[in-house]
Amino acid sequence: MKILIVNKFLYNAGGDALSSLATGRLLSSKGHDVIYWGMKHPLNPEYPYQDYFVPYADLVNPGGIAGRIKIAFNILYSLDAKKKMDDLIKIVKPDIIHLNNFAHQISPSILHAIRKYNIPVVMTMHDYKMVCASYRLISGGKVCRLCKDGKFYNCFTQRCVKNSALKSLVNEAEMYLHHIILHIYDYIDVFIAPSRFLKSTVEDMGFKGKIVYLPNFVFMEDFHPDFTWKEESVVYFGRLSEEKGLLTLLRAMKDIKNITLKIIGEGPMRSSLEHEVKGLNLQNIRFLGYKMGKELKEEIRKSMFTILPSEWCENNPRSIMEGFALGKPVIGARIGGIAELVKEGFTGLAFEPGDTNDLVAKIRYLITNPGKIMEMGKNAVVFVREELNSEKHYEKLIELYNEAISKHETR
Numbered sequence: 001m002k003i004l005i006v007n008k009f010l011y012n013a014g015g016d017a018l019s020s021l022a023t024g025r026l027l028s029s030k031g032h033d034v035i036y037w038g039m040k041h042p043l044n045p046e047y048p049y050q051d052y053f054v055p056y057a058d059l060v061n062p063g064g065i066a067g068r069i070k071i072a073f074n075i076l077y078s079l080d081a082k083k084k085m086d087d088l089i090k091i092v093k094p095d096i097i098h099l100n101n102f103a104h105q106i107s108p109s110i111l112h113a114i115r116k117y118n119i120p121v122v123m124t125m126h127d128y129k130m131v132c133a134s135y136r137l138i139s140g141g142k143v144c145r146l147c148k149d150g151k152f153y154n155c156f157t158q159r160c161v162k163n164s165a166l167k168s169l170v171n172e173a174e175m176y177l178h179h180i181i182l183h184i185y186d187y188i189d190v191f192i193a194p195s196r197f198l199k200s201t202v203e204d205m206g207f208k209g210k211i212v213y214l215p216n217f218v219f220m221e222d223f224h225p226d227f228t229w230k231e232e233s234v235v236y237f238g239r240l241s242e243e244k245g246l247l248t249l250l251r252a253m254k255d256i257k258n259i260t261l262k263i264i265g266e267g268p269m270r271s272s273l274e275h276e277v278k279g280l281n282l283q284n285i286r287f288l289g290y291k292m293g294k295e296l297k298e299e300i301r302k303s304m305f306t307i308l309p310s311e312w313c314e315n316n317p318r319s320i321m322e323g324f325a326l327g328k329p330v331i332g333a334r335i336g337g338i339a340e341l342v343k344e345g346f347t348g349l350a351f352e353p354g355d356t357n358d359l360v361a362k363i364r365y366l367i368t369n370p371g372k373i374m375e376m377g378k379n380a381v382v383f384v385r386e387e388l389n390s391e392k393h394y395e396k397l398i399e400l401y402n403e404a405i406s407k408h409e410t411r
Contacts, residue, residue: 001034001401002351008108010036011043012125012292014099014239015318016111019194019216023098023124023397026217026390028233034043035083035092039105044393052088054081057105072170076177077089078107086113096401097122099188106372111187120404124192124214126315130185131205133171134160137313138243149206152176179230185209190406195314195337201313212400215340216316218325220385223297225327227377230302233260234363235328237296237306238319240267245309245333245353247276252309252359254280259367261307262299300326304373305366308332312355316340329376331362347380 005027024034040053049054062068074081097119102110114121129135132147133155139146146154152175154160161167178184191211194198199211236249240314246269253261261284263273270287277285291299300306306323308314313336320330320341332342333353342348349366351358366373 001027002035002092002095003027003401004035004037004088004094004097006037006097006102006106006402008039008102008105010038010047011045013043015315018318019126020100025219026394027397030394034397035088035094037057037088037104040091042165049088049092052084052091054078054084054106059104074107075104075170075174076107077109079109081106081135082109082113085110086116089113089117089119094119096120096122096405101126101129103129103174106210108184110174111184113333115187116370116407120401120408121188122190122192122400122404123188123190124194125198125202125211126194128198128202128205128209128313130191130209132197133168136243136324141242142399143313145205146162147175147205150175150180152179157195162301177330179307189407190400192400195340197313197337197340199313214393214396214400215388216318216321217388217390218318218321218384219390220325223322223325224301224323225377225381226301226325227374229304229373231260232258233262233303235262235264235303235306235323236308237264237291237300238242238308238317240265240269240273243310243312245311246268246273246313248306248359249309249355250280250282250285251356252363253284255360256284256367257362258284259304259363260284260286262286262288262303264288264296264299266292297326298324300328303328304370305329305331305348305377307359307363308338309351309353309359310338311334312336314338321384321388324380327381329366329373329380331359331366341383343379343383345376347376347383 005020005024007017009017036047039056041056057071062071066207097114127135128137133152137143139160141157152172155172156168159165159168161171191209192214193211194216196213199213305328310333316337323330330342330348332338332350334350335353342350344350349362351362
C-alpha cells in the first residue's frame with residue numbers, strides 16, 4: 001500500500017510530529033511505501049519529494065504587516081498548499097492519505113485537491129481543533145467549551161488566541177469558513193482519536209464526523225526499562241508553555257527537600273520559569289534544555305519518576321508512555337486523557353490540576369515509598385507492552401485504511 005502521511009512538522013517538534021513519524025516508521029517496517037509531506041524546515045531530514053513541501057510559516061514571528069497578512073490568508077485557504085498537494089498526488093498516486101496536524105501553516109485547502117482524485121483520507125486528531133477555534137479548550141487560563149455547537153464567535157469575544165483580538169478573529173473566521181461554509185472536513189472518511197476523552201469531548205461539542213478510538217503507541221524495542229534510579233531526582237520533559245502547569249510544579253518543589261527536579265525541554269515560558277525559580281529561591285531545580293534520543297532516555301532512566309502537571313486537557317501524551325516504557329511511574333494531573341494512562345496506584349498517581357498541596361502530597365508519598373515506585377514502574381511497562389504496542393496499533397490502523405479504501409472503491 002502506498003501511504004501519504006501529512007503533518008506540518010516533520011522533525012522532532014512535538015507530540016504530533018513524533019506520532020506522525022512513528023506511524024510512518026511502523027508502516028514502512030511492514031513493507032508499505034510511505035511518503036511524507038509537510039512544511040520545509042532546516043531541521044527536517046532529507047525527504048523524497050521535499051521540493052513539493054510548503055514553505056515554512058513562522059506564526060510567532062511573521063515578519064511585518066505583509067507577513068501577517070499572508071499568514072492570515074493562508075490560515076483561511078492556502079492556494080499554494082493546494083497546488084503543491086495536487087502536483088504531488090499526480091506524481092506519487094497514493095492509495096490513502098493519513099492527515100495529522102495541518103491547520104494554520106498548511107490549511108485544509110489540501111482537502112479539495114485530495115477530493116479531486118477520490119483518494120481515501122483518515123485523520124489523527126492531536127488536539128481539539130475540530131471543535132475549538134484555539135484548539136486547546138482553554139480561555140483565560142481555564143478549561144472552556146464555549147465553542148460548543150459551532151459557537152466559534154466566542155474565540156473573538158474571549159480573545160482566546162494569545163489574548164489578541166486580531167488573531168482570535170482570524171481563527172474564528174477560519175472555523176466558520178471550513179466547518180459552516182465549505183464543510184471541507186466532510187471529505188475525511190474517518191477521524192482517529194488517540195484518547196477516549198478526545199473522542200467523547202468533540203462528539204459532545206457537536207462534531208459529526210466518524211471517530212474511532214486508537215491510542216498512540218511506542219516501539220518497546222527502543223526502550224530499556226530501569227526500575228531503580230541513580231539519583232534522587234524527578235523529571236518533567238516536554239514543551240515549556242503555560243498550559244503545562246509548570247508554575248504549579250515549581251511551587252510544589254518549594255516544599256520538597258533533597259529531591260532535584262530536572263526540567264527538560266524548551267518553550268516560551270523558559271525565562272519566566274527561571275525567574276520564578278530565583279524568586280522562590282529554589283536550589284533543587286535544573287533546566288537541562290532540549291534533549292532527545294538516548295540522552296533524554298538516560299536522564300529519565302536515572303530518575304525516580306516523571307511528572308506531568310498539565311492544566312489543559314491533554315490528549316494522549318507521549319511523554320507518559322515513554323516514561324512508562326522506561327519503567328518509571330508518572331504523577332499526572334487529573335485532566336483530559338491523562339487519567340487513561342495514569343491509573344491511580346497502579347501506573348502512577350493523579351492530583352487535581354493546579355493544586356500545589358495535592359501535588360506535594362503525591363510527590364512525598366512516592367519518595368517515601370520507594371517500593372511503590374518500583375512496583376508501579378513494573379506495572380507501567382506491562383501496561384505499555386499489552387495495550388500500547390506497535391503490533392496492536394498496526395492491526396487496527398490497517399483495518400481503518402482498508403475500510404476507507406473499500407468505501408471509495410464503491411463510488
